[in-house]
Amino acid sequence: xxxxxxxxxxxxxxxxxxxxxxxxxxxxxxxxxxxxxxxxxxxxxxxxxxxxxxxxxxxxxxxxxxxxxxxxxxxxxxxxxxxxxxxxxxxxxxxxxxxxxxxxxxxxxxxxxxxxxxxxxxxxxxxxxxxxxxxxxxxxxxxxxxxxxxxxxxxxxxxxxxxxxxxxxxxxxxxxxxxxxxxxxxxxxxxxxxxxxxxxxxxx
Amino acid sequence: xxxxxxxxxxxxxxxxxxxxxxxxxxxxxxxxxxxxxxxxxxxxxxxxxxxxxxxxxxxxxxxxxxxxxxxxxxxxxxxxxxxxxxxxxxxxxxxxxxxxxxxxxxxxxxxxxxxxxxxxxxxxxxxxxxxxxxxxxxxxxxxxxxxxxx
Ligand code: SF4
Ligand code: FES
Numbered sequence: 001x002x003x004x005x006x007x008x009x010x011x012x013x014x015x016x017x018x019x020x021x022x023x024x025x026x027x028x029x030x031x032x033x034x035x036x037x038x039x040x041x042x043x044x045x046x047x048x049x050x051x052x053x054x055x056x057x058x059x060x061x062x063x064x065x066x067x068x069x070x071x072x073x074x075x076x077x078x079x080x081x082x083x084x085x086x087x088x089x090x091x092x093x094x095x096x097x098x099x100x101x102x103x104x105x106x107x108x109x110x111x112x113x114x115x116x117x118x119x120x121x122x123x124x125x126x127x128x129x130x131x132x133x134x135x136x137x138x139x140x141x142x143x144x145x146x147x148x149x150x151x152x153x154x155x156x157x158x159x160x161x162x163x164x165x166x167x168x169x170x171x172x173x174x175x176x177x178x179x180x181x182x183x184x185x186x187x188x189x190x191x192x193x194x195x196x197x198x199x200x201x202x203x204x
Numbered sequence: 205x206x207x208x209x210x211x212x213x214x215x216x217x218x219x220x221x222x223x224x225x226x227x228x229x230x231x232x233x234x235x236x237x238x239x240x241x242x243x244x245x246x247x248x249x250x251x252x253x254x255x256x257x258x259x260x261x262x263x264x265x266x267x268x269x270x271x272x273x274x275x276x277x278x279x280x281x282x283x284x285x286x287x288x289x290x291x292x293x294x295x296x297x298x299x300x301x302x303x304x305x306x307x308x309x310x311x312x313x314x315x316x317x318x319x320x321x322x323x324x325x326x327x328x329x330x331x332x333x334x335x336x337x338x339x340x341x342x343x344x345x346x347x348x349x350x351x352x353x354x
Contacts, residue, residue, distance in 0.1 A: 136253065145255025147262040158254050 008076040021065035021076055022050055032065055032078050033087065033107055035094075035177055036128035041137050043067040046129050049090050049107070053077040062086070084111055092117040094126045098178035101126075124180035125155055131172035131181045141165045144172065144184070155181065157188035205235040210245045221250045225260065228267060236272040236315075273308045273315040275353045277301070278332040281318045284325035289343070293329045294318065296343040300350055313353065 003014045008025050015024035020043060025032050035047035045067040052065045055075040062083070065076070077083070091113035095104050099115050099122065108115055127146075132155060135144050143161040146153055157166070166185060173182055213230040217223035224246070231242050238261055247254040261267045279297060281290045298304060301314045308315040322330050327339025331346060338349055 132255070136255070142253030142255040145253070146259045149263045156255075156258065158258070161254070 004070050004072050004074075006070050006072075006074040006076060009078055015070040017070075019070050021052060021054065021063070021068045021070055021074070024070050025065065025076070025078060030078060033110075034066060035103070035126070036130060037066045038130055038134065038175065041130070041133045044129055044133065046127060047090070047094075049087055051083060051086055053080055053083060087111045088113045096121050097123050097126055098180065101178040103177040123154065124178045124183060126178055126180075127153060128177060130175040130177075131155060134172050134175055139165075139169060139171065141169070144181075155184050157184060159188055159192045162188050163192045205231065205239060205242055207241070207245050209234070210242050211249070214246065214249050219249055221252050224250060224252055224257065225264075228257070228261060232267055236274065236276075237268040237270060240269075271308060271312060273312050275314050275334050277314055277316045277350075278319045278322070279305075279316070280320070280322045280328065280330040280332075282321040282325065282328075284321075285328035285330055288328040290329040292343045293331060293341055293346060296346050297331070297350070300347055314350070 003016055004019075006013050006015055006021075006024055008021075008028060008030050011028060011030065013024050013028040013030075015027070019027075022032055022034065022037065032050045032052060034050045036044045037050065043066050045064045048064055050065045051062055053060055053076070054063050054068065055061075055077075056071065056073060065078075087107075088111040091104060091108050091111055092115070095101075095108060095113065095115040096118040098104055099120060104126075105115065107113070129146070131144050132146055136142050141161060142158070143165050144155055144157045147156045148154060162185070170185075173185075176182065210231060213234070214227055216230070217227055227246060227250070228238060231238055231246075235242070243257050243261065244254060246252070247257050261269060277297060279290060279294050281294065294305070297316065301309055301316060303309050303314065303316050305316050305318045319332075322332060322337065324330060324337060324339065327337065329341055331338045331341045331349070333349060333353070338345075341349070
């Protein structure tokens with residue numbers, strides 16, 4: 001497939017068909033903030049933090065770069081007053097859920113987001129889906145999944161699978177931008193340990 | 205609900221993973237709720253991870269992961285029904301059944317839910333029992349409807 005030329009923040013970038021704007025930017029060393037993106041996983045488009053402005057001809061729109069495919073003559077702006085404002089708002093909303101997340105706090109500083117802007121609703125999880133998707137797509141264990149929806153959506157381990165698989169893996173822990181994942185796992189562990197206290201580390 | 209019956213429902217859809225929601229609906233309709241064993245069976249037969257089934261089963265309100273009564277009462281509290289006195293209908297039904305919306309009585313006879321529109325506002329206030337619509341229902345008439353259920 002022939003290369004596609006796009007312009008990101010004034011820089012000519014060569015991309016190939018099927019690449020996302022985020023990938024093209026990253027290949028040129030241009031950084032776009034992300035929370036739900038992981039190179040090993042399918043694009044998800046959940047956190048919306050990677051929002052950018054794209055322009056084809058006279059037509060400008062805002063898209064999330066981690067799912068938006070490159071196209072010919074695309075002009076991308078990764079920062080603008082509006083984009084920064086949107087990112088600030090997203091961060092402030094997420095910080096209401098996970099006020100102590102170091103990753104969010106770093107970003108908040110960059111975008112001038114006030115972590116106390118909204119009333120705290122400490123659910124800790126920001127629904128980035130990294131843990132759920134990693135366990136599914138990479139590890140193929142599906143030990144953890146989402147339950148419920150909307151404001152009640154949360155992650156939940158399947159105790160039987162977690163008891164068998166998670167002790168030795170825990171690869172999702174460092175992916176989590178908040179502490180929610182670990183907390184959920186500790187909870188599951190405490191619930192499953194009475195009957196399954198023989199840690200089946202040798203079984204696998 | 206035993207595994208054989210679950211298997212029959214699965215077979216009706218040729219064990220296709222793409223029919224997952226239909227299969228869950230089939231179990232829900234017959235059994236009034238989705239027991240964990242049934243979900244495990246579905247997961248195993250369709251080769252769909254339990255985590256995904258759990259997500260779907262908790263996502264849609266049509267599914268229940270806790271036992272439901274044999275008869276489901278839906279009372280519309282949408283705007284049209286509300287102004288026509290749905291609150292009084294609801295209060296009466298709560299008194300009659302002894303349960304609040306979202307609950308099921310101990311005999312597993314009734315489950316009560318409120319809904320926001322049943323699509324027949326002209327008939328308001330509306331109470332639906334097991335899918336049958338009772339329109340323009342007066343609070344005092346609800347007992348007559350409910351006494352027909354075992
Ligand atoms: S627990 Fe962490 S990794 Fe998992 S979805 Fe929530 S924020 Fe993302
Ligand atoms: S990184 Fe693009 S939406 Fe989260």
